[in-house]
Structures are given as structure tokens and as C-alpha cells.
Amino acid sequence: MSQNPFLISPGALAEIIGRTGLSIVDASWYLPAQGRHAKAEFEAGHVPGAVFFDQDDIVDPGASLPHTLPPPDVFADKVGALGLCETDTLVVYDGMGLFSAPRVWWMLRTFGARDVRILDGGYPAWIEGGHPVETGPMAPTPRSFTPTFDREAVAGLEDMREFVANGERTIVDARPSDRFSGSVPEPRPGVRSGHMPGSANLPFLQLQENGRLKSESDLRALMEAAGVKPDAPAVTSCGSGVTAAVINLAFETLGNRDVKLYDGSWSEWGAASDTDVESGR
Template identity: 55%
Template sequence: MSSKSRFVVSPDWVAERLGSPGFAVVDASWYLPAHQRDAKAEYAAGHLPGAVFFDQDEIADKESGLPHTLPAPEFFAAEMGRLGIGEGDTIVVYDGPGFFAAPRVWWMLRIMGAEDVYALDGGLDGWKAESRPLETETPARPAKTFIPAFRDERVTSFEAMRDIVGSGKRQIADARGAGRFEAVEPEPRPGMRSGHMPGARNLPAGSFSKDGKFKTVEELRAMFDEAGIDLDRPVVTSCGSGVTAAIITLALESVGHADNTLYDGSWSEWGSRDDTAIVTGKA
């Protein structure tokens, strides 16, 4: 018998709870230029009832020099409170296609202290396909206090990543597409070398879902096994800029793997430097 991730909820589950006290829905949509989708415009055109918009480019550390870097806990907490979300709420995040940007905000909320956080199976596209209700107005949620409890041990810095690459103390799971990983396709951001970190394994972000639905726990385990990831050992996840790495994190947590971290700088940092080790070809 197949089982779904305990962190993934169905449209029916969400619909039953909409409007309930302590229940929050977050539109976490964010796209690359190649998607040709405008997250803010889509939110304005129609979003889940009561959903607030989480801007991943704004709720970020803008001083880092890297795209949408994890912000300071105090800033994150203030922004959540402004959106009417407390750390004790039941929170559901979603994006357009189902599992692209939403897992990043799921991860951020969890490492900042929220525990009851889920991702919507099928995303906004799936919700629309089932002709479920939408709203166009921005909800007026009363401000709340979000008390952060930052789990900094779940975030890998550049210095720690360099040590991991050199020592092999953690397995590296890279969510970029195979073409970028193997350096047969260029990086979408200028000034970056192509390839991957020595020892990294490739688990493309798009392979974790099908038609917007997250794969079963059994399928996820098989994916990790096929990629050569030992679930009894620590893992650090990475991608282009720290967004889709969280899809692997969600998958790891779904199969019961808790000893994982996310390299926030990801390839935007590693690939743009001239003092980092890079290899090409298949892992």
C-alpha cells in the first residue's frame, strides 16, 4: 500500500479548514524567467480563499548579494506577523504547479519555529483544474506575533559547504536539471560556471512530482536509492539559488530522514566563485 508524505495535504483537506481560526494559507509562488509566469499577477487574478502572498524576493536578506537568501529570524518573524501568521498556526503553502517554490517557504517556516506546516498537493493549478473557489482581493488578516526559534543547524554556509566537499562528511543532493549538473547546458544566471560539486548526486527537482502531485513515500525512497543517496547518512541539499533544494528536503523529511541541511547559497554562490572545485559530466 502506497503512502503520501505527512507534510503534503489534499485540496479537500484544505477546503474543510478554510476560514478556521489559527489556519493560514500562503501563496509561495515564485518563478524563473523561463516559466513565463508572473507570481504576483496570478495571485491578483485569483488565489485560494484567504491566502496571503509570500514574496520570496522581498522576505530575504538583500545584503547578501545572492538571490532570495534566508533573512534574519527577527525580520522573517516581523513579516509573518504582518501577514497575520503566528508560529503556532496550522499553515499550508502552495505555488502554481504544485512543487516548485512552495517547499522553500515550507522549509523556511519550519526552521524559523513553525511546526504545523504543510504543502498543497497539486498547487494552484490543480485547485483551478477542479473548479474550486478563488478570491481576487487581498485578505485582511489581523496582525499576529510570530515568535522565531531559528534552527541554524539546518542551514549550511559556504564555509561549511567547502568543508563538506573536501571531507565527504555529508552527501550532497543537487536539485538542478541534469543538463546544468553535467555542464552540457549553461547556467541561467550570467557569470557562473557549469557543473557540480565533487561528490554531488543529481536529483532534479521536477522528478519528485507528477502532474503537480508529490510522489509517494515508497517512490521517494526508490529515487534516493537510485541516485546513490544513503538515507542512513547525513545529506545537504543544493540547487541553483536555494529554492528547489527544499523539494529534496521535503522528500527527505517525508521518508523520515531528519539529518539534513540546506546550502542556502547553492550554485549561485558556489558556481560564481573562482576558488571552488567543480566537476562536469555525470556523477
């Protein structure tokens, strides 16, 4: 396994594939503009034994926002149906390398999974390494997932109002710089452009190279250049709560465990009528 305790290399995964207590999760998800279809791609080819984690389905069924974290019992039912158990070693990957897998890595850990890794380089690295591929739909054997919800890992709208008002936590926004600055419109109708007052911008793409998380020294330097203290309490945000988790992964890689994720992210803050929005850098 990689020196980073949250990553596993394709070669290391290939050596242990099929072992009892190992579950593999395809967490691929794409923006509409990307024109890719995650489930169809999964059925066309995936890591042997993997199950498909649908990030548009494993959500709060009563929420109006995209990707809202489900209640613990809903999460447990959904992932249990995928054959996942909180005591397994869970390896998560996506079809872009490092895009949507960190969100599922974060979700699984937030609900009590004890050992969750991200495949370093994702499915592209698996293919590049010449490892075997399985095709067709999944056929998991349901199991029991017992959730232990970590409320402290999640920030809601009222939490964010407090963080903006008192500066208790650094707010780190993973969206591209043009969306953060408000120089381009948001892709979701009814959502204002700009950012939360006092927040810092650290586009998630800056944290990776060829679909792999950058080195600890590079991550630290990038945070400091963005005005983010790597060891200080923080909360991450993005468009809908998916790519924010890339920043959570970076913080945890640097040893910072005091980081929340704003689940509603800009889809919630930018759509609210009573939240302050700034533009510019």
C-alpha cells in the first residue's frame, strides 16, 4: 500500500483482490456537461468484484438539494444492499482518477467505516497498469452495514452562518476560480455567483496531477499560497458537496483531523435569499 494511509496503488490492490474482507467501490460520477454516464461505463468495464455506488441515489430522499447526505438508516440500507460492511477494507475509485471518489471515501468514513482507501490514480491507473477488467452489471450479496454517524464531520447552513460571522474556521472552496470570483454564472439555475465572505479558493484540480493526489509538500505549499493554514480548523465547500471532499482528503493527508464538509455547499448558500455573497478574489 502507498505511504499515504488513505491511498492504495493499483498494483497493491491487484495483489489482494478477492480476499475476504475487501470490498471495491466504483464511485464514478460526472457533471452533465462532461457527457459521461457513470453506470453505463461501469457495466462496460470495472475493477473485478466492484460495486457501483450511485451518488445521485444514495442521498436524503426528502432533500431538495443535490447529493444531500442521507440519514444513517437510509445510508446503511443502501450500502448494505451493495454488499458493503463497516468492518471491511473498502477501496473506492472513480473514472477520472481523483474526482468523485473522495466524496464516497468521506461518506463511508462519516458513517463509521473503519478502513477506507482511494485507488491512487483511479480506474485510468488500473487500466494503465494492465490489470484485469470485469464487465456487466453488478450482482452483490446484501450484507449488514451498522452506521455510526460522525456529526462533527458535517457542516450545515446554520453552522456556516456562524463560521462566516466569527471566522472560527477557514472556509475553503474547491470550485474553479472563475466561479469563486463570480466572473462566470453558476451552472445551476437560481444560484448566485460568487463566494462566502472570508472564504479561500483552492480549486480541487490543483491538488492532483494525472489523477493522483500531489505530495504532502506540494499540498502544504498550495494551501499556504491560497491563504489556508494546513493545520488550522477548516470547513470545505464546492458546488454540491462532491469535490469539496478532495480538499478533505488533502487536509487529512497532512494530519489535520479538524475539518468539516459543508454538505449543502454553494448549491445551498448561493440559492438562499438571506446569505451574504462576495465577488472577486
